[in-house]
Amino acid sequence: MPDLFSQLWSDYTVRTVALGSGILGIVSGALGGFAMLRKQSLLGDAISHAALPGIAIAFLLTLSKSPLVLVLGAALSGWLGTLLIISVTRTTRIKEDSALGLVLSVFFGFGLVLLTFIQRQPYASKAGLDKFLFGQAAALLQSDIWIMSILGIIILLIVALFWKEFKLLSFNPEYAASLGLPVRFLDILLTSLLVIAIVIGLQTVGVVLMSAMVVAPAAAARQWTDRLGKMILLSSLFGAIAGISGAFLSSTLERLPTGPTIVICMSLLVLISLLFATNRGLIWRWLKERKNRQKLQVDAVLSDLYILAQQHENIEHSHPIEVLRTMSIGHGGVDRTLKELQKERMVDQKEDGTWRLTRQGFEKAKNMSEKGENL
Amino acid sequence: MSDKLKNQNPQNAVEVEDLTVAYQEKPVLWDVDLHVPQGVLQAIIGPNGAGKTTLIKSILGLVKPSAGRILIYGQPYEEQRDLVAYVPQRGSVDWDFPTSVLDVVMMGRYGSLGWFKRPGKKEHQLALEALEKVGMSEFSRRQISQLSGGQQQRVFLARALTQDAQVYFMDEPFQGVDATTEKAIITLLKDLRAAGKTVLVVHHDLQTVSEYFDWVLLLNVRRISCGPVQEVFTDQNLKLAYGGKVSFLTHHTHTEQDQITNI
Numbered sequence: 001m002p003d004l005f006s007q008l009w010s011d012y013t014v015r016t017v018a019l020g021s022g023i024l025g026i027v028s029g030a031l032g033g034f035a036m037l038r039k040q041s042l043l044g045d046a047i048s049h050a051a052l053p054g055i056a057i058a059f060l061l062t063l064s065k066s067p068l069v070l071v072l073g074a075a076l077s078g079w080l081g082t083l084l085i086i087s088v089t090r091t092t093r094i095k096e097d098s099a100l101g102l103v104l105s106v107f108f109g110f111g112l113v114l115l116t117f118i119q120r121q122p123y124a125s126k127a128g129l130d131k132f133l134f135g136q137a138a139a140l141l142q143s144d145i146w147i148m149s150i151l152g153i154i155i156l157l158i159v160a161l162f163w164k165e166f167k168l169l170s171f172n173p174e175y176a177a178s179l180g181l182p183v184r185f186l187d188i189l190l191t192s193l194l195v196i197a198i199v200i201g202l203q204t205v206g207v208v209l210m211s212a213m214v215v216a217p218a219a220a221a222r223q224w225t226d227r228l229g230k231m232i233l234l235s236s237l238f239g240a241i242a243g244i245s246g247a248f249l250s251s252t253l254e255r256l257p258t259g260p261t262i263v264i265c266m267s268l269l270v271l272i273s274l275l276f277a278t279n280r281g282l283i284w285r286w287l288k289e290r291k292n293r294q295k296l297q298v299d300a301v302l303s304d305l306y307i308l309a310q311q312h313e314n315i316e317h318s319h320p321i322e323v324l325r326t327m328s329i330g331h332g333g334v335d336r337t338l339k340e341l342q343k344e345r346m347v348d349q350k351e352d353g354t355w356r357l358t359r360q361g362f363e364k365a366k367n368m369s370e371k372g373e374n375l
Numbered sequence: 376m377s378d379k380l381k382n383q384n385p386q387n388a389v390e391v392e393d394l395t396v397a398y399q400e401k402p403v404l405w406d407v408d409l410h411v412p413q414g415v416l417q418a419i420i421g422p423n424g425a426g427k428t429t430l431i432k433s434i435l436g437l438v439k440p441s442a443g444r445i446l447i448y449g450q451p452y453e454e455q456r457d458l459v460a461y462v463p464q465r466g467s468v469d470w471d472f473p474t475s476v477l478d479v480v481m482m483g484r485y486g487s488l489g490w491f492k493r494p495g496k497k498e499h500q501l502a503l504e505a506l507e508k509v510g511m512s513e514f515s516r517r518q519i520s521q522l523s524g525g526q527q528q529r530v531f532l533a534r535a536l537t538q539d540a541q542v543y544f545m546d547e548p549f550q551g552v553d554a555t556t557e558k559a560i561i562t563l564l565k566d567l568r569a570a571g572k573t574v575l576v577v578h579h580d581l582q583t584v585s586e587y588f589d590w591v592l593l594l595n596v597r598r599i600s601c602g603p604v605q606e607v608f609t610d611q612n613l614k615l616a617y618g619g620k621v622s623f624l625t626h627h628t629h630t631e632q633d634q635i636t637n638i
Contacts, residue, residue: 037469037473161491162491163493164485164492164493164494167474167482168482168485170472171468171469172468174437174463174467175461177436178435178436178437178459178460178463179483179486179538180456180486181485181486222473226518227474228472228474230473
């Protein structure tokens with residue numbers, strides 16, 4: 001395995017692809033975290049789709065496929081889409097989800113028309129533009145990595161600088177405004193960072209799937225922690241892991257497209273997080289609930305036996321299990337609970353099969369009922 | 376009445392004149408005047424949709440009024456921001472946000488911290504003191520999603536306390552809170568008044584108005600009446616504010632509480 005790794009790493013193309021995918025994972029993970037907390041996860045989808053016509057127009061205007069030109073076109077067009085969504089929501093009665101859907105489909109449709117148009121033209125350099133749909137990491141060059149790294153570092157620096165402002169903006173924008181923070185400016189800044197984060201991933205993952213790299217790392221990270229800082233770090237880490245492993249996988253297995261492979265790796269991380277995360281994970285919660293239920297059942301049977309014991313002069317008086325079944329809520333699991341209590345020497349079973357509290361069990365039940373009354 | 380007050384005391388904590396707010400041509404607040412002297416606990420009451428929250432928000436510049444003038448201690452709000460603290464409705468945020476109680480309370484300092492500076496020891500200390508005042512000290516490290524409604528409210532109050540303001544605007548702090556929290560808020564309000572602060576509270580429970588507050592504004596898009604509780608909180612004014620739908624009693628005292636219809 002390490003051999004395979006070093007072999008892959010020494011391969012120029014593979015290394016470039018992995019680096020690029022890792023960077024895009026880190027940046028989109030961090031910004032995606034904020035987008036999710038601001039309930040803007042879908043905005044990422046709209047932005048990435050809205051970037052497509054920008055790429056096509058940038059190409060038509062310059063006839064160049066230089067990534068800087070295309071990325072600039074993508075960013076402008078993605079930004080325009082975002083502005084449209086915001087102003088449509090603000091000035092008309094159309095709600096945000098509809099505005100998102102509208103902008104996404106109109107821009108994406110227009111982009112597809114332009115792409116088809118370009119394919120029919122006799123430009124020599126036209127090949128490869130359609131790769132922006134699903135991404136082609138293999139086409140990444142060293143120079144692209146430089147651009148991605150520089151943009152990525154700038155984005156992360158700005159996030160670090162405006163950390164507390166972005167936190168408050170995400171949690172409680174109205175309060176932020178009442179403190180005198182320029183909420184409008186911060187909003188535009190954070191959204192613009194999201195646009196750039198998305199745009200630098202387009203070449204690798206493609207416009208169709210890029211939103212997964214915004215939403216998924218954040219969703220997975222949120223499962224593991226209750227602190228914003230840790231969440232954003234984890235989100236970036238997940239993004240990077242998915243990006244690098246996806247890039248390696250797609251270069252080892254032939255004809256596996258990079259973008260979808262990265263997204264599948266990311267989905268696996270989400271699935272694992274949804275199931276196994278501490279506190280929030282489904283399995284964790286299920287186990288906790290089961291434990292709670294068992295404890296409640298044990299307490300209930302104990303107190304039932306206590307009530308029965310109080311009704312008789314003799315504490316030693318024993319009762320058949322049917323009595324306890326009738327008393328318990330749902331009438332289930334009494335057998336098992338009694339066995340458990342027996343193991344703890346809280347109850348014992350007489351030879352005729354009836355049950356009673358032991359001295360120890362009686363004390364505990366008494367204690368419990370007194371505590372209950374005091375509450 | 377308002378003119379007289381203004382002459383007596385030029386240092387009204389809050390002065391609002393001719394405030395008009397409209398959402399898409401529908402007036403929400405219409406020509407509202409409000410003069411709040413320093414050091415009073417003022418309730419803002421009125422039926423749903425009366426514009427209570429909008430009034431607070433437009434004083435704080437969160438909603439843009441179509442017309443009107445707002446002064447805090449005689450100066451425009453923008454220049455007096457440091458004197459004002461805001462407690463929004465607790466339902467206005469997502470309490471599943473990944474952060475701790477202490478962190479939320481420290482947010483009250485973000486305005487005075489300035490750009491790029493992170494909260495440090497001093498902010499930490501101020502936040503802990505504020506939590507102490509609302510009886511939430513032992514919750515400082517708790518994740519905010521694990522708080523009850525009343526505890527959430529107290530966290531918001533603590534956050535406003537760290538601002539060390541002169542005028543406090545609270546939007547329905549008593550909404551859906553437990554008895555412990557209600558008591559804690561009342562104690563807090565009285566402490567604030569004793570310290571010479573002015574507090575404006577959007578309030579819903581008519582039964583407790585005369586018990587908790589000394590001034591009251593009755594609002595229903597227009598200003599119905601404003602002044603000391605004994606003068607203003609009358610059956611007639613309530614009828615004007617709430618319409619003829621409810622029958623109120625003139626004396627809102629404890630002895631007759633059973634008969635009072637709560638809205």
